[in-house]
Amino acid sequence: MNWRPRRSLALLMLALGAAAAGWVRGEVYQEPDAFVAEVFGTRPEPKVLWLTKDIQAQAAAILGHPPVQLRQRYWSDAHKSVWILEEIGKEELITAGFVVAEGHIDHVRVLVYRESRGQEVRYPSFLKQFKEAKLAQGDRLDREIDGVAGATLSVGAMERMARLALFFDRMSRQ
Amino acid sequence: MLLRLFLLRLLRRWHARVGFSAMLFFLILAVTGLILNHGAGLGLDGRYVHAGWLARWYGIQSEPPREAFRSGHHVLVAANGRWLLDGKISGERLPQPVGLIELADIFVVASETALYLFREDGELIEKLGRGALPGVPVRALGSSARGIVLRTASGVFTSADALSWRPSTQRSMLWSAPAELSVSQRQAYEEALTPGVSVQQLLLDLHSGRFAGRYGPVFVDLLALLLAAVSLTGAWLFLVPRLHRGRH
Numbered sequence: 001m002n003w004r005p006r007r008s009l010a011l012l013m014l015a016l017g018a019a020a021a022g023w024v025r026g027e028v029y030q031e032p033d034a035f036v037a038e039v040f041g042t043r044p045e046p047k048v049l050w051l052t053k054d055i056q057a058q059a060a061a062i063l064g065h066p067p068v069q070l071r072q073r074y075w076s077d078a079h080k081s082v083w084i085l086e087e088i089g090k091e092e093l094i095t096a097g098f099v100v101a102e103g104h105i106d107h108v109r110v111l112v113y114r115e116s117r118g119q120e121v122r123y124p125s126f127l128k129q130f131k132e133a134k135l136a137q138g139d140r141l142d143r144e145i146d147g148v149a150g151a152t153l154s155v156g157a158m159e160r161m162a163r164l165a166l167f168f169d170r171m172s173r174q
Numbered sequence: 175m176l177l178r179l180f181l182l183r184l185l186r187r188w189h190a191r192v193g194f195s196a197m198l199f200f201l202i203l204a205v206t207g208l209i210l211n212h213g214a215g216l217g218l219d220g221r222y223v224h225a226g227w228l229a230r231w232y233g234i235q236s237e238p239p240r241e242a243f244r245s246g247h248h249v250l251v252a253a254n255g256r257w258l259l260d261g262k263i264s265g266e267r268l269p270q271p272v273g274l275i276e277l278a279d280i281f282v283v284a285s286e287t288a289l290y291l292f293r294e295d296g297e298l299i300e301k302l303g304r305g306a307l308p309g310v311p312v313r314a315l316g317s318s319a320r321g322i323v324l325r326t327a328s329g330v331f332t333s334a335d336a337l338s339w340r341p342s343t344q345r346s347m348l349w350s351a352p353a354e355l356s357v358s359q360r361q362a363y364e365e366a367l368t369p370g371v372s373v374q375q376l377l378l379d380l381h382s383g384r385f386a387g388r389y390g391p392v393f394v395d396l397l398a399l400l401l402a403a404v405s406l407t408g409a410w411l412f413l414v415p416r417l418h419r420g421r422h
Binding site: 031032033045046048068069070071072073084088090091153 | 220
């Protein structure tokens with residue numbers, strides 16, 4: 001019986017434990033509520049966008065999968081809105097904050113990163129590509145986002161979330 | 175001339191024997207490699223295989239559920255990172271719940287660090303992380319005339335919509351408490367809540383040979399050498415007669 005995958009099991013359990021720990025917290029660069037407070041200078045009450053069937057369908061087209069929940073909270077004033085979104089990069093969720101002003105992305109920040117690789121998507125050199133981006137035809141961004149070697153899936157997730165933030169902002173103002 | 179013919183026949187015979195006997199393993203390697211190459215697109219990491227024998231094979235301890243949370247119309251049993259909510263499995267890698275309450279048209283499940291709001295039909299309305307909660311860890315979940323009540327490390331808070339929270343001043347609230355399961359219920363639920371192994375992990379272990387234990391990777395190394403040998407002998411058998419014919 002000693003040919004059973006004991007070492008593999010130990011490694012698997014270790015990996016599962018590490019993954020579970022990572023899943024719970026990940027690498028927290030900024031707490032989401034601190035990001036909201038930084039944008040508005042205070043902590044405004046959250047608002048809610050209910051995802052109707054139509055919104056769900058369009059969000060699913062953007063994400064490539066149905067949205068996981070039926071309502072999305074956001075924070076806004078007359079000029080801008082803040083969306084804290086989560087999307088899976090390769091295996092784990094990436095939490096990012098998007099500030100949308102006048103239908104354009106004002107700025108983006110990666111708040112929690114849980115993947116083991118691809119953290120480069122949090123660098124300003126990558127994130128600045130989203131500045132002033134807006135939705136073009138087909139709910140696509142009006143520009144190409146250059147990838148990061150070794151972080152292709154995380155880049156894809158960031159782009160999908162950017163499109164979703166712009167779409168949700170549009171829906172919230174209708 | 176005779177030696178060359180002898181060598182060619184010998185190679186052909188062994189090329190066929192090795193190729194045929196290793197065919198099944200080559201196919202496993204090819205198919206698992208092909209699927210793994212598209213693992214992200216296929217969402218393999220989010221898919222799990224649940225089988226008692228597989229969990230035992232991987233040495234994953236299956237924890238039987240000990241208690242259930244019940245509200246008016248809903249039942250939640252949790253074990254091994256899985257929730258059985260109203261008889262339906264509700265996902266993977268979920269935290270241990272601390273309470274379940276039912277309000278007018280929604281029901282709510284709390285873990286230590288998150289709150290899950292569900293519609294009556296079980297569809298998730300919203301998951302509130304620690305940033306959206308008035309405090310963590312959540313010690314207990316309850317309900318009052320004003321809505322959801324949370325007892326956290328920093329006090330007792332209430333909310334009607336789970337958006338804004340205020341310290342609770344109410345005295346009459348109903349706290350959710352787990353109910354012990356009978357032995358037969360534990361056994362029945364344990365089967366439904368068997369821990370799983372992700373399809374990606376399973377395919378990786380099959381591809382690398384680790385699924386078969388310590389000597390599995392050595393066996394796959396051997397297969398790789400055999401595949402190289404079959405490729406080389408195949409090239410030899412294809413090229414040498416043609417080169418020879420070309421010279422005459």
